[in-house]
Amino acid sequence: MKRLFIGCAAVVTFGFAESYTQADRILDMQKLAQAMQDIQAGFFYNNLDIVKAGAEDLKKTIVKIGPIQEEINNTDVYERWMDGNTAMKKRIQRRIIQHSDDIIARFSDGDATQALQVYGKISSECMKCHVSLRKW
Ligand code: HEC
Structure with missing residues (x-):
C-alpha cells in the first residue's frame, strides 16, 4: 500500500513537471x-542596470518556450x-x-546605436x- 502510494505520487509529480500549459x-x-519594454526603457533613460535586467529576463524566459501538451498530442502530422x-x-x-549578451556588451561600451540594432534583431527573432x- 505504501509502495503504491509512493508510485502514484511519483507519477503525479512527474506528470506535473512534464506538462507546459498554454x-x-x-x-x-x-x-x-x-523584458523587451524594460530594455527599451533602459535605452531611453540611459540606464545600464535596467537594460541588463531586461536582457537577463529575456535569456531566462526564452529557454522555457516550447510546444504545449495538446500540440505534442496533435494527430495532424504537419501541425505537430x-x-x-x-x-x-x-x-x-x-x-x-x-543577442541579449550583445546588448549588454554594446550598451556597457556606451554604444547605444549598436545596442539598438541588436534590439531590432531580437524583435525579428x-x-x-x-x-x-506559427503562421500568424
Ligand atoms: C518559439 C516560438 C516563439 C518565440 C521565439 C516567441 N514567441 Fe511569443 N508567442 C508564441 C506562441 C506560441 C504564442 C501564443 C501563446 C499561446 O496562446 O499559447 C505567443 C504569444 C505571444 C504574446 C501574446 C501573449 C498573450 O498575452 O496572449 C506576446 C506578447 C509574445 N508572444 C511576445 C513575444 C516576444 C517579445 C518574443 C521575443 C522576445 C516572443 N514572443 C518570441 C511563440 C513564440
Whole structure:
C-alpha cells in the first residue's frame, strides 16, 4: 500500500513537471514582452542596470518556450511538426540569448546605436516564430 502510494505520487509529480500549459506559455510570452519594454526603457533613460535586467529576463524566459501538451498530442502530422519544430525553435532561442549578451556588451561600451540594432534583431527573432513557425 505504501509502495503504491509512493508510485502514484511519483507519477503525479512527474506528470506535473512534464506538462507546459498554454497558460504557462502566455505568461512567459508576457514576461518576454515586458523584458523587451524594460530594455527599451533602459535605452531611453540611459540606464545600464535596467537594460541588463531586461536582457537577463529575456535569456531566462526564452529557454522555457516550447510546444504545449495538446500540440505534442496533435494527430495532424504537419501541425505537430510546425508546433514542435525544435530545430528552428532552438536556433531562435540561441540567437536571442546571444543577442541579449550583445546588448549588454554594446550598451556597457556606451554604444547605444549598436545596442539598438541588436534590439531590432531580437524583435525579428520573436516575429520569426510568430510568423513563420506559427503562421500568424
Ligand atoms: C518559439 C516560438 C516563439 C518565440 C521565439 C516567441 N514567441 Fe511569443 N508567442 C508564441 C506562441 C506560441 C504564442 C501564443 C501563446 C499561446 O496562446 O499559447 C505567443 C504569444 C505571444 C504574446 C501574446 C501573449 C498573450 O498575452 O496572449 C506576446 C506578447 C509574445 N508572444 C511576445 C513575444 C516576444 C517579445 C518574443 C521575443 C522576445 C516572443 N514572443 C518570441 C511563440 C513564440
